[in-house]
Amino acid sequence: MPSIMAATAGRIVDIHTHMYPPSYIRILESRTTIPLVRSFPQTPDPRLILLEAEVESLEDAIKDPSAKPPGRPLTSHYASLEQKIHFMDTHKIDTSVISLANPWLDFLEPSESGPMAKSVNDEFSSMCEEHAGRVFFFAALPLTAPLETVLKSITHVKALRYCRGVILGTSGLGNGLDDPNLVPIFEALAAANLTIFLHPHYGLPNQVWGPRANAEYGHVLPLALGFPMETTIAVTRMYLSGVFDKVRELRMILAHSGGTLPFLAGRIESCILHDGQLVREGKAGKGRRTVWDVLKEQVYLDAVVYSEVGLKAAIEASGADRLMFGTDHPFFPPLTMDEQGEWESVSMNAEAVAKAVGGRSADAAGIMGSNAITVLRLDEDS
Amino acid sequence: MPSIMAATAGRIVDIHTHMYPPSYIRILESRTTIPLVRSFPQTPDPRLILLEAEVESLEDAIKDPSAKPPGRPLTSHYASLEQKIHFMDTHKIDTSVISLANPWLDFLEPSESGPMAKSVNDEFSSMCEEHAGRVFFFAALPLTAPLETVLKSITHVKALRYCRGVILGTSGLGNGLDDPNLVPIFEALAAANLTIFLHPHYGLPNQVWGPRANAEYGHVLPLALGFPMETTIAVTRMYLSGVFDKVRELRMILAHSGGTLPFLAGRIESCILHDGQLVREGKAGKGRRTVWDVLKEQVYLDAVVYSEVGLKAAIEASGADRLMFGTDHPFFPPLTMDEQGEWESVSMNAEAVAKAVGGRSADAAGIMGSNAITVLRLDEDS
Numbered sequence: 154m155p156s157i158m159a160a161t162a163g164r165i166v167d168i169h170t171h172m173y174p175p176s177y178i179r180i181l182e183s184r185t186t187i188p189l190v191r192s193f194p195q196t197p198d199p200r201l202i203l204l205e206a207e208v209e210s211l212e213d214a215i216k217d218p219s220a221k222p223p224g225r226p227l228t229s230h231y232a233s234l235e236q237k238i239h240f241m242d243t244h245k246i247d248t249s250v251i252s253l254a255n256p257w258l259d260f261l262e263p264s265e266s267g268p269m270a271k272s273v274n275d276e277f278s279s280m281c282e283e284h285a286g287r288v289f290f291f292a293a294l295p296l297t298a299p300l301e302t303v304l305k306s307i308t309h310v311k312a313l314r315y316c317r318g319v320i321l322g323t324s325g326l327g328n329g330l331d332d333p334n335l336v337p338i339f340e341a342l343a344a345a346n347l348t349i350f351l352h353p354h355y356g357l358p359n360q361v362w363g364p365r366a367n368a369e370y371g372h373v374l375p376l377a378l379g380f381p382m383e384t385t386i387a388v389t390r391m392y393l394s395g396v397f398d399k400v401r402e403l404r405m406i407l408a409h410s411g412g413t414l415p416f417l418a419g420r421i422e423s424c425i426l427h428d429g430q431l432v433r434e435g436k437a438g439k440g441r442r443t444v445w446d447v448l449k450e451q452v453y454l455d456a457v458v459y460s461e462v463g464l465k466a467a468i469e470a471s472g473a474d475r476l477m478f479g480t481d482h483p484f485f486p487p488l489t490m491d492e493q494g495e496w497e498s499v500s501m502n503a504e505a506v507a508k509a510v511g512g513r514s515a516d517a518a519g520i521m522g523s524n525a526i527t528v529l530r531l532d533e534d535s
Numbered sequence: 536m537p538s539i540m541a542a543t544a545g546r547i548v549d550i551h552t553h554m555y556p557p558s559y560i561r562i563l564e565s566r567t568t569i570p571l572v573r574s575f576p577q578t579p580d581p582r583l584i585l586l587e588a589e590v591e592s593l594e595d596a597i598k599d600p601s602a603k604p605p606g607r608p609l610t611s612h613y614a615s616l617e618q619k620i621h622f623m624d625t626h627k628i629d630t631s632v633i634s635l636a637n638p639w640l641d642f643l644e645p646s647e648s649g650p651m652a653k654s655v656n657d658e659f660s661s662m663c664e665e666h667a668g669r670v671f672f673f674a675a676l677p678l679t680a681p682l683e684t685v686l687k688s689i690t691h692v693k694a695l696r697y698c699r700g701v702i703l704g705t706s707g708l709g710n711g712l713d714d715p716n717l718v719p720i721f722e723a724l725a726a727a728n729l730t731i732f733l734h735p736h737y738g739l740p741n742q743v744w745g746p747r748a749n750a751e752y753g754h755v756l757p758l759a760l761g762f763p764m765e766t767t768i769a770v771t772r773m774y775l776s777g778v779f780d781k782v783r784e785l786r787m788i789l790a791h792s793g794g795t796l797p798f799l800a801g802r803i804e805s806c807i808l809h810d811g812q813l814v815r816e817g818k819a820g821k822g823r824r825t826v827w828d829v830l831k832e833q834v835y836l837d838a839v840v841y842s843e844v845g846l847k848a849a850i851e852a853s854g855a856d857r858l859m860f861g862t863d864h865p866f867f868p869p870l871t872m873d874e875q876g877e878w879e880s881v882s883m884n885a886e887a888v889a890k891a892v893g894g895r896s897a898d899a900a901g902i903m904g905s906n907a908i909t910v911l912r913l914d915e916d917s
Contacts, residue, residue, distance in 0.1 A: 221812070329745040357764075358740045363711040363772055370775045371812035377803040378771060381795075382739075382764050389760060390745055393752045409802065413763075416798035419842025420791065421759040423883055427867040430603070430753035460801025466848040485809040501805055 157503040158245040163518040166525040167246045168350070169408060169455045169479025171254035173231045174276040180269075187211075188256050190227055194218050198226035203255065206359055206375040209367050228492070230483030234280050234288075240482055241287070244499055247522065248531055251277065252291035252320040254484075255354035259296065259322055266295035267302040274310050281315030289531060291320040291350045297327075300334070304341050311345040317529040318348035318406075323355060323387035330387050331394035343402035348453075348529060352408045353383040384412030388452070389421060389444075397447045404451060404528075406477065410458035411448075415470035418444045445470070453528060455479040456520050459501045464509040473516040477525045478506065539885040540627040545900035548907040549628045550732070551790060551837045551861025553636035555613045556658040562651075569593075570638050572609055576600050580608035585637065588741055588757040591749050610874070612865030616662050616670075622864055623669070626881055629904065630913055633659065634673035634702040636866075637736035641678065641704055648677035649684040656692050663697030671913060673702040673732045679709075682716070686723055693727040699911040700730035700788075705737060705769035712769050713776035725784035730835075730911060734790045735765040766794030770834070771803060771826075779829045786833060786910075788859065792840035793830075797852035800826045827852070835910060837861040838902050841883045846891040855898035859907045860888065 158165060173181070181190040181201070187208060192199045195218055202211055202224035210223035229236050231254070241249055253273060258266045270293055277290040292310035295302055310316045319342060325335050330351075342349060356379025359366075366374050384407055397403060407414065421444050431437040442450075448471045457479045458464050468476055485498035503521070510516040526532055540547060555563070563572040563583070569590060574581045577600055584593055584606035592605035611618050613636070623631055635655060640648045652675055659672040674692035677684055692698045701724060707717050712733075724731060738761025741748075748756050766789055779785060789796065803826050813819040824832075830853045839861045840846050850858055867880035885903070892898040908914055 225811070329747075331745060331747055357743060361739060361765075361768055363713060365711075365713055365776065366772070370772075371810035373775060373803065373806045373810055373813065374768070374771065377806035378764075378768055378799060381799060381802065382760075382767075383743075385764075386743055386756070386760055389756065390748070390752075393755060394747065413795040413798050416792075416795050416840070416845045416848055417760060417763060419840055419845050419883070419887070420763065421755065423841040423867065423880055424755045424759035427870060427880060428753035428755055429607070429870060431755065432870045458798070458801055459805040462848050462851045463798045463801050465851065466798055466844050469844045469847065485805065488809060488811060488814045498805060498809060501801070505801065 157500050157507060161245070161503070161517065161521045162514060164247040164522040164526065165245055166478065166522040166531065167241070167249045167480045167482070168406065168477045168525050168529070169457050170237070170249045170251050170482045171484070172234070172237060172251050173254055174273055175232050176272055176276060177253065178227070178232050188260060191222070193222040195220070196222055196226065198228060200224040201227040201231065203354070204356065204372070204375055206356065206362065206367070206372070206379070225484075228483070228486070230486065230492070234283065237482070238284060238287070239493070243493070243495060244480070246480070248287055248289065250289045250291060250317060250525065250529060250531075251280070252350060252352075253277070253293040255322060255352060257293045257320060257322055259324055259354070261295070261297055263298050267298045267306065270295035270306045271309060274306075274313065274316070278313045278315060289315045289317050289529065291318045292316050294319050294321070294338075296325065300337065303338055307338070307341045307345055307347070311347060314534065316347070317531070318350055320350045320352055323351070323353060323383055329390055331390035331396065333394075336396065336399060339396060339400045339403050343400050343404070349403070349405040350408070351384060351388065351405050353380040353412070356380055356383050381409045381412035384408055385414050385417060388412070388414060392444055392447055397451050398442060404453070406453040406455060408455055408457065410454045410456065410463055410467040410476075411452070411470070414444070414448065415454070415466040418448060418470060449475070453477060456506055457481055457502055459498075459505065461505050461508040464505045468509060468516075473510065473513070474519055474524055476520045477528070478502065478521045539882050539889060543627070543885070543899065543903045544896060546629040546904040546908065547627055548860065548904040548913065549623070549631045549862045549864070550788065550859045550907050550911070551839050552619070552631045552633050552864045553866070554616070554619060554633050555636055556655055557614050558654055558658060559635065560609070560614050570642060573604070575604045577602070578604055578608065580610060582606040583609040583613065585736070586738065586754070586757055588738065588744065588749070588754070588761070607866075610865070610868070612868065612874070616665065619864070620666060620669070621875070625875070625877060626862070628862070630669055630671065632671045632673060632699060632907065632911060632913075633662070634732060634734075635659070635675040637704060637734060639675045639702060639704055641706055641736070643677070643679055645679050645681065649680045649688065652677035652688050653691060656688075656695065656698070660695045660697060671697045671699050671911065673700045674698050676701050676703070676720075678707065682719065685720055689720070689723045689727055689729070693729060696916065698729070699913070700732055702732045702734055705733070705735060705765055711772055713772035713778065715776075718778065718781060721778060721782045721785050725782050725786070731785070731787040732790070733766060733770065733787050735762040735794070738762055738765050763791045763794035766790055767796050767799060770794070770796060774826055774829055779833050780824060786835070788835040788837060790837055790839065792836045792838060792845055792849040792858075793834070793852070796826070796830065797836070797848040800830060800852060831857070835859060838888055839863055839884055841887065843887050843890040846887045850891060850898075855892065855895070856901055856906055858902040859910070860884065860903045
């Protein structure tokens with residue numbers, strides 16, 4: 154595998170890269186429902202089990218010690234900062250903007266989530282200090298806690314030297330991201346100049362994968378389709394709720410190049426223009442800011458789409474100056490090669506960037522690093 | 536609105552255009568659950584109510600005569616052949632390959648669906664004879680009937696002079712299109728040289744649209760997102776089940792430019808390569824035919840994606856010689872202009888073709904008509 158990363162001019166920044174700090178792993182180990190970490194006699198590493206689609210196999214594996222447990226091996230890649238730095242060095246990544254992996258703090262009791270957010274964010278902050286300039290972070294918010302606690306948490310992370318935004322799932326306060334009760338949170342984030350990194354976790358209801366999925370298709374359907382569809386639905390609901398107009402300074406990076414938003418934006422616009430109810434209510438007028446406007450003015454996309462076709466669509470939808478490289482480390486490790494070497498999941502995306510920009514080397518440098526440096530102020534020390 | 540269609544060189548073919556023959560409308564009028572046609576005191580036209588997402592408002596409108604009924608007005612565009620020909624003339628469409636609109640015969644009792652399929656397909660056949668050379672059709676299959684009935688129906692429609700394929704929803708025999716029991720049907724269709732037109736109807740479970748969708752967003756979410764996501768899931772399940780390898784001569788046109796498949800194909804491939812179970816079972820090997828191969832060898836895409844961004848991705852994924860123009864008539868009529876004039880939903884797609892091909896006029900002529908003429912043998916009279 155040629156090192157596409159070494160051939161890249163300029164600084165390389167990874168804005169889509171996760172960790173579970175040790176305190177968070179301990180919580181997962183104490184749980185009996187997803188998300189959880191559990192050891193099985195049938196596998197050497199404990200298993201990290203996150204998805205609704207994995208629950209059925211979990212029950213099978215508990216009953217039958219010959220059944221393969223679901224989830225993924227919990228390797229040192231998830232919690233070790235040294236491993237993260239090694240991964241960055243291996244892939245010539247200069248700077249990483251790390252974030253808590255899904256499902257963040259979404260499952261915590263209201264009383265637990267405020268203190269846990271503080272602890273996790275302080276832990277991330279310390280990691281960044283250990284490697285000043287190489288590691289920044291997106292904070293986690295205690296969304297199950299009362300509004301006041303969430304707003305306090307925003308004030309707390311805004312003051313942390315290496316925090317550049319927050320990672321957010323699609324459930325919000327439990328009713329999705331088009332919930333009017335989220336507006337004060339979006340306003341506080343915009344006022345604090347904190348960018349939202351929108352990331353999927355919940356996918357789609359299991360039934361859509363059909364009766365064969367669980368036994369025969371591994372994790373492919375919920376991960377390959379459920380995740381990007383969830384992101385697309387969440388951001389379209391936000392758009393329809395008018396929140397991008399209400400909070401004009403809201404800035405949001407969409408995981409996986411927007412899920413499928415660049416491909417579907419045209420259909421969304423056409424469905425709005427042709428919807429009797431929206432036309433009657435004056436919500437389909439031509440003067441309004443379209444999905445395309447939001448894609449070019451308030452949305453950024455990561456470059457984690459694993460193909461030239463997808464990445465070109467993302468660039469055409471949002472502009473080459475709004476795309477940002479990511480790895481999704483520590484997910485998607487190589488299965489047939491050494492985990493300490495180069496990862497194919499990373500080179501697939503780096504190659505997609507090289508191909509999609511053609512000869513436009515400034516665009517390549519932008520996507521691989523300088524866009525993130527500008528947008529997330531990675532050259533500023535506070 | 537400039538007539539983009541008039542500026543197109545060569546014959547224009549519309550492969551995505553629906554009708555409900557009068558006998559089918561009568562069935563819908565007799566029903567009390569979706570799909571159904573129902574009159575309301577509050578609107579002049581009867582309403583055509585098709586989607587699970589519309590059921591809640593249906594109940595509201597029955598209880599409260601001031602509430603707006605859901606669905607769409609059942610205008611003459613749905614059942615009148617003369618209206619179809621008028622629409623074709625207005626848009627300079629030379630040839631249409633018409634198909635029964637969703638949900639086809641999916642909801643019929645096993646004993647009803649065989650006779651109804653024969654009746655509907657004969658009715659379509661007569662319409663084509665009335666306008667020989669201008670109208671061809673995709674037949675409907677009685678999928679709720681026993682296998683033998685379905686196979687007999689394939690034999691029947693194969694002999695109909697203007698039949699060029701079958702329209703298929705995603706439920707198959709009730710368990711999706713990755714159902715092994717469908718293989719004999721796919722084999723029979725391939726042997727009969729009948730192309731499948733895969734079309735969505737069921738969307739996604741209502742809960743994914745959130746609590747505000749029904750009251751505030753019209754039909755936008757289920758139509759703009761649910762439909763293409765359903766198609767993508769269905770075809771990905773088919774791919775994972777191996778049916779494209781098992782039935783190597785299977786040919787399938789995917790509605791709405793593949794749903795989102797061109798954009799997500801890279802992620803699907805990456806998820807396969809990184810799936811522990813599939814790797815262990817030898818299903819992720821590099822020698823296998825990838826999703827990209829199937830897109831270029833067995834799949835065609837319509838050009839109904841309403842944007843240059845989406846259409847370019849579709850062309851890059853499948854090739855300009857595999858795209859075929861469509862209108863989705865009689866859905867998405869103009870709401871603020873005369874229904875008898877040019878439709879914006881049509882010109883949006885024609886303009887997307889013109890923009891996406893740039894100066895490549897042979898590609899434009901292919902997508903607007905000649906690809907369909909070749910693939911569906913529209914110059915042959917049987």
